[in-house]
Amino acid sequence: MKLLAHAFRVGTVLFAALSLSAQAQTGVSTWPDRPIRFVVPYTPGGGTDAVTRHIADRITQDSKWTFVLDNKPGGGGNIGIDLVAKSKPDGYTIAMGQTANLAINPAAMARMPFDAVKDLVPVALVAEVPTLLVVRTDSPWHSLGDVIKAAQARPGHITQALAGNGTVGHLAGEMLARKANFKVLNVPYKGAAPAITDLLGGQTDYMFATPQAVLGMIAGGKLRALAVTSAKRIAVLPSVPTVAEQGYKGFEAVDWKMIVAPAGTPAEVVKRLNAATAKALTQPALLAKLADEGSSAMSGSPEEVAKYLKSEQAEWGAVIRDAGIRFE
DSSP states (O other): OHHHHHHHHHHHHHHHHHHHHHHHHHHHHHOOSSOEEEEESSOTTSHHHHHHHHHHHHHHHHHOOOEEEEEOOOGGGHHHHHHHHTSOSSSSEEEEEEHIIIIIHHHHBSOOSSOTTTSEEEEEEEEEEEOEEEEETTSSOOSHHHHHHHHHHSTTTSEEEESSTTSHHHHHHHHHHHHHTOOOEEEEOSSHHHHHHHHHHTSSSEEEEOHHHHHHHHHTTSEEEEEEOSSSOOTTSTTSOBTGGGTOTTOOOEEEEEEEEETTOOHHHHHHHHHHHHHHTTOHHHHHHHHHTTOEEOOOOHHHHHHHHHHHHHHHHHHHHHHTOOBO
């Protein structure tokens, strides 16, 4: 009887374990069976928000998956990413990370609410985009040289609007200030939209912004682009010279967008998200949208995306250390 009782207990444990395994497998195989929360760590209207909406719409058209976009700005993009890092790793909460909160902030901030390596899993690279140095159209500055001369003449008085601390626009501004030997007063916001509003209102003097955030204002005659931070000019604004062309050889600052999920998210879910993103980024309509906004599509398997993130963290970390950049 004791032997039979022992066998029954063992069998019960094995059955329970197999049942849990089957449930787990079933959960992955049926994913997604409800809407996926897609966190955008910046305000609506900015570059990250635009790219997220484009890719979510395209994946929905291709796969019929449902996404609920959730803008969670603040902390230089850290608040939204931290929310995802601490979410249940079931594939139903993801975020659109970028250079700022995944590669720059970890090296430049004294305290981080999450570990970009341990708390997140890279899912898919989406797009890369440079920033544009823009001023109001009534500004007396008509070139990068004009901005630099004004800033050198009034150290610490010329103001630069930031979409957030640690953004590529912020770092581009810091890099330029160091290369051109001037001091600027940084004014951070919780996203591109409020930063541009104050720039238009005259509260700040200039801004390094993503094309998505300012192309409409440029076309509408409210802002003027003086420089682009990519190595080459961008097709959507071919007349705007690069920073490198205007006397600063080798200058380049590009923002990339990367979908991330909480660490522990099932590998099969990561693969499906990656495949869906890759498929979306082959669609001519989406590629045209990205090009019209100054962006270009990226790609890579989950393993390649993870390697890319590590290399970017190392490169931006070196830039930040060499420049002595540090902020809260």
